[in-house]
Amino acid sequence: MTQWTLAGFDLDAFVRNTLAEDLGVGLPGGGHDVTSESVIPADARFAGAMDSRDAITVCGLPIAAAFFRALDPAIEIEILVDEGAAVAANSDLMRLSGNACAMLTAERSALNTVQHLSGIATMTRGYVDAMGDAHCVLLDTRKTIPGLRHLEKYATRMGGAQNHRMGLWDAAMIKDNHVMVAGGVAEAVRRALAAGVREVICEVDRIDQIEPALAAGATRLLLDNMGPDLLRQAVTLVAGRVPTEASGGVRLDTIAAIAASGVDYVSVGRLTQSAPAADVGLDFTPL
Structure with missing residues (x-):
């Protein structure tokens, strides 16, 4: 064996x-x-x-x-x-x-x-099925029990999801607190790239943050807590220049509409958290 x-x-x-x-x-x-x-x-x-x-x-x-x-x-x-x-x-x-x-x-x-x-794995499969035939990938998050991350992320893969970052080491994810200290999304992205980070995911929660993040060189945009209508607007503005990810408040009864907005990824913390x-x-x- x-x-x-x-x-x-x-x-x-x-x-x-x-x-x-x-x-x-x-x-x-x-x-x-x-x-x-x-x-x-x-x-x-x-x-x-x-x-x-x-x-x-x-x-x-x-x-x-x-x-x-x-x-x-x-x-x-x-x-x-x-x-x-x-x-x-x-x-x-x-x-x-x-x-x-x-x-x-x-x-x-x-x-x-x-x-x-x-x-x-069972909850993950339920979310994958609920997404329907949207051309969108389900992702997990770092909301795992300490010490069990590799096992829990293995379980999401068995349920049909893909893994987001395994930890703090394999990609930069710029969130609101990073932006606050850096003084803006563009400056935060610029600093990460200047440090030699190759993959820089930038969280945006407003439409007006998208162009500055892209102009600074973000390699993916995390569209945080946006409803389906705002997500569609964001996807249209990004126009395929980088992958887009919807995150925040995603539930089993909302994921189909979110996935259908045109985003490339949807991340769901409750897969491992709940x-x-x-x-x-x-x-x-x-x-």
């Missing part, structure tokens, strides 16, 4: 640290699963099936498998669906069999991961 990898993400460290948190490693009396160790015989074996109780877009199964393998290297795991697949309610996602104590100890960490990432966990369960039977 090919090892699942994600650029910038250390799967082994994530599994180790997550399990250590749950087991209380380093705390007085910590470092073990008192319930499983006291109730389940050390040589007991279980079979289990992870399933989705609702229709979801699946994400995180290889990571879940890594939790079980970390505690039982001999465990047998069959992942039944691909990452990013849309499944109906009551679909089996994974089958596994192995040491019962290990499986019980890893269960919550594995489920939490799949529930959280599948929740993000997605509810998917309803995924894991049932065991003794062997």
Whole structure:
């Protein structure tokens, strides 16, 4: 089986640290699963099936498998669906069999991961579908849980979005506070370009900021908190000179009109900020 990898993400460290948190490693009396160790015989074996109780877009199964393998290297795991697949309610996602104590100890960490990432992927797919056939790309944002950015942005990709900036390092995004200190959008853009930044995204919330930002060399315009009519006006003014991105206050019931305004991108913070966990369960039977 090919090892699942994600650029910038250390799967082994994530599994180790997550399990250590749950087991209380380093705390007085910590470092073990008192319930499983006291109730389940050390040589007991279980079979289990992870399933989705609702229709979801699946994400995180290889990571879940890594939790079980970390505690039982001999465990047998069959992942039944691909990452990013849309499944109906009551679909089996994974089958596994192995040491019962290990499986019980890893269960919550594995489920939490799949529930959280599948929740993000499912919400993302809903927004992609709501955009209809507009020639527009859905983007995520940096509104992620600290320490989980790579995983959460992976989940938005599984839901059909593209990633915006991964962090503060891979593009300049000039926002209102930068503009306030610099004295205007043109000066803020000029300073970023003079510093050698190649990609400079400039936020504008007024039509009269567009030409100064473009003249200074902005490579993308983020049209902030503009309704569909104002977005269409802005897109007409930009006339394809740089990509345009709509952002701010985008909801499931408004994204279709926003996407239809002609912008190239729509960014939605709630994909990672507000997605509810998917309803995924894991049932065991003794062997």
